[in-house]
Amino acid sequence: MAATKTRQKMPINRDVLKWARERVGLSQDAAAEGAGVQPDQLREWETGPKIPTVRQARKLAQVYDRPFLEFLSSKRPKVKPLELVPDFRMHREAEPPEERYELLLIQSETEEIRLNALDLFEMLGEQPPVLPDEIYASTKDDVEVVAARARTLLQLPIEEQLALKASEKDRFANMQRRKFEEAGIIVAKHSGLIHFKARGLCFYATPLPVIVFSNEAPGAQAFTLAHELAHVILRVSGISGVPGAASSSAKKTEDWCNAFASAFLIPSHALARFVPKPGSPLDRIEDNRLSELAKTFAVSRHAMLIRLVKLGYIKASFYWNIKRPQFLEEEAEYRSFGRSKYYGSRYRTARGDLYTGLVLEAWANGMITNHNAAEFMGIKNITHLDAIRDQFRP
Numbered sequence: 001m002a003a004t005k006t007r008q009k010m011p012i013n014r015d016v017l018k019w020a021r022e023r024v025g026l027s028q029d030a031a032a033e034g035a036g037v038q039p040d041q042l043r044e045w046e047t048g049p050k051i052p053t054v055r056q057a058r059k060l061a062q063v064y065d066r067p068f069l070e071f072l073s074s075k076r077p078k079v080k081p082l083e084l085v086p087d088f089r090m091h092r093e094a095e096p097p098e099e100r101y102e103l104l105l106i107q108s109e110t111e112e113i114r115l116n117a118l119d120l121f122e123m124l125g126e127q128p129p130v131l132p133d134e135i136y137a138s139t140k141d142d143v144e145v146v147a148a149r150a151r152t153l154l155q156l157p158i159e160e161q162l163a164l165k166a167s168e169k170d171r172f173a174n175m176q177r178r179k180f181e182e183a184g185i186i187v188a189k190h191s192g193l194i195h196f197k198a199r200g201l202c203f204y205a206t207p208l209p210v211i212v213f214s215n216e217a218p219g220a221q222a223f224t225l226a227h228e229l230a231h232v233i234l235r236v237s238g239i240s241g242v243p244g245a246a247s248s249s250a251k252k253t254e255d256w257c258n259a260f261a262s263a264f265l266i267p268s269h270a271l272a273r274f275v276p277k278p279g280s281p282l283d284r285i286e287d288n289r290l291s292e293l294a295k296t297f298a299v300s301r302h303a304m305l306i307r308l309v310k311l312g313y314i315k316a317s318f319y320w321n322i323k324r325p326q327f328l329e330e331e332a333e334y335r336s337f338g339r340s341k342y343y344g345s346r347y348r349t350a351r352g353d354l355y356t357g358l359v360l361e362a363w364a365n366g367m368i369t370n371h372n373a374a375e376f377m378g379i380k381n382i383t384h385l386d387a388i389r390d391q392f393r394p
Helices: 014-023 028-035 039-047 054-064 068-072 097-123 143-153 158-162 166-183 191-196 218-234 248-265 268-274 287-297 301-310 316-333 343-351 353-364 370-377 384-391
Strands: 186-189 198-203 210-213 238-241
Touching: 014 039, 014 054, 014 068, 028 039, 028 054, 054 068, 097 186, 097 191, 097 198, 097 210, 097 353, 143 218, 143 248, 158 166, 158 287, 166 186, 166 218, 166 353, 186 343, 186 353, 191 198, 198 218, 210 218, 218 238, 218 248, 218 301, 238 248, 248 301, 268 287, 287 301, 301 316, 343 353, 343 384, 353 370, 353 384, 370 384
Parallel strands: 186 210
Antiparallel strands: 198 210, 198 238
């Protein structure tokens, strides 16, 4: 009689399964939903007696953002903890822990970009750019002075901003991004932030602090970038979202960053060239005039009105009681035109020119393989590297 073949079980380590789930802050119910199984089934995998199939384990690896083979380890892997953890108290209307899991993945990806950049600089025998000490400040410092100094140090004179033609105003955020990266700040874009009502992230470290921004109207992007620059200047990591409840210390930081962004984008001396300051704040400003001023400075109408109120041009009640609800509704309804159909533009935009340039230089010099370059850029199809190279301009 032929012997019956016994199917050998995969040596899945239950303790590693549990560790991987807890590391990203997922409940068993949320993890089960992500893996497409019942919560009781997942609990049995973690405590026994059953274990997942290979397909199910691979799905869990995707949900937990861990290598599948890690589940076969005899003990929990030694993984370096996330270092650039932002203060989530600064995220107004923060999401519950299950939602924060997605933010942790964005954070992990962002840190990997920074570490890759440091490795690439070392491969190329170059030193990463370092921000000058003069750019740093504290919330006790005058935002007007700090903003003017930052403009000088970043070589972004107001004249270049104002000289943009009407058809070029939407490019001002790109101009900011280029200046930030030239100074040594990695600026990445992640559309996933918008799902958590987050507009931007700042992970402070030196060298190479990282700013991440999301899909917004160009004028709003300009404000977000300036706001996250303020976090860099304060040397405070953070996540910025819509107004809401926050701790007193977090609110102080956020308020300073907002004030800095306004001063950085709309210097008071420049604004005075276009609109005379009244003896006392006016009751209102007409929409067409507000739009005209916003376009002149390549910012949103929201940012412009906040600045006019701050400088005493317009009464605060006009903003809070009339225009602010309208602005928030418009921003919530904004939809971008989606992803670029050109792979070169898409991945370059996501990673930024500073990072993309490092990858392409190391690849061109034979210091990394095609496969490595694709991994660095976060793409699966190696043939897209040619599109990235063709689209890239230093």
